[in-house]
Amino acid sequence: MPPQNPPSPTPDLDRLYDPPMEHVQKAVMTELIAFHADYLAKATFFCLATGRAAGLDASPRGGPPGFVKALDAKTIAFADWPGNNRIESMRNLLEDNRLGMLFLFPGLDVFMRINGCGRVSDDADLCASLAEGTKIPKTAIVVSVNEVLFHCGKAVNRAKLWAPESRIGRGVLPTPGQVLAAMTKQDASAAEAIDAHYDHAMRNDLYG
Numbered sequence: 001m002p003p004q005n006p007p008s009p010t011p012d013l014d015r016l017y018d019p020p021m022e023h024v025q026k027a028v029m030t031e032l033i034a035f036h037a038d039y040l041a042k043a044t045f046f047c048l049a050t051g052r053a054a055g056l057d058a059s060p061r062g063g064p065p066g067f068v069k070a071l072d073a074k075t076i077a078f079a080d081w082p083g084n085n086r087i088e089s090m091r092n093l094l095e096d097n098r099l100g101m102l103f104l105f106p107g108l109d110v111f112m113r114i115n116g117c118g119r120v121s122d123d124a125d126l127c128a129s130l131a132e133g134t135k136i137p138k139t140a141i142v143v144s145v146n147e148v149l150f151h152c153g154k155a156v157n158r159a160k161l162w163a164p165e166s167r168i169g170r171g172v173l174p175t176p177g178q179v180l181a182a183m184t185k186q187d188a189s190a191a192e193a194i195d196a197h198y199d200h201a202m203r204n205d206l207y208g
Contacts (some may be wrong), residue, residue, distance in 0.1 A: 028149045030075040038150050039112050041066045049100040050092035057088040069130065074145050079130035079137035082208050090120045107162050109153030117147040137205035
């Protein structure tokens with residue numbers, strides 16, 4: 001057998017990185033304050049991280065400003081709207097209720113993070129309060145806040161995320177239809193049909 005490389009030693013992170021500054025540590029709160037509520041009222045997008053023994057998941061969530069509701073200083077809620085029906089986030093929460101939320105604010109150089117515990121609810125009154133127009137969600141996720149903090153936006157600027165020149169042209173990459181047709185060994189006409197259905201759904205079937 002060829003010689004086995006010895007495992008790399010675990011890096012000493014405390015030696016490699018300076019501790020966070022005092023004001024950063026003090027800015028981690030255990031409940032929402034007025035500043036957090038102001039940002040939630042403008043929030044239109046966040047990524048939700050969950051996990052369980054079967055694996056981890058990060059999924060995008062979006063809606064009009066204020067689609068994430070602050071129920072009180074320790075509790076927020078948001079609707080679950082149709083996606084690909086894998087419902088991995090909710091299945092994860094049934095087994096392990098820990099979650100993380102990372103909010104992005106288009107045009108701003110700051111993130112907001114919320115860590116806590118979540119549960120899935122089909123309470124009729126709660127779901128009705130999270131309706132979009134005439135559409136009422138089947139379920140909502142209710143989050144008990146453990147930590148809330150603002151996070152610097154250096155990653156946004158590294159990526160030039162809000163810069164117009166960072167927008168990717170629609171013809172640069174294969175379309176969803178082309179990708180799915182290739183994976184399922186279908187021809188170009190199938191790819192066009194998939195793309196037509198996808199484009200319609202992306203614009204017209206946002207809430208069911």
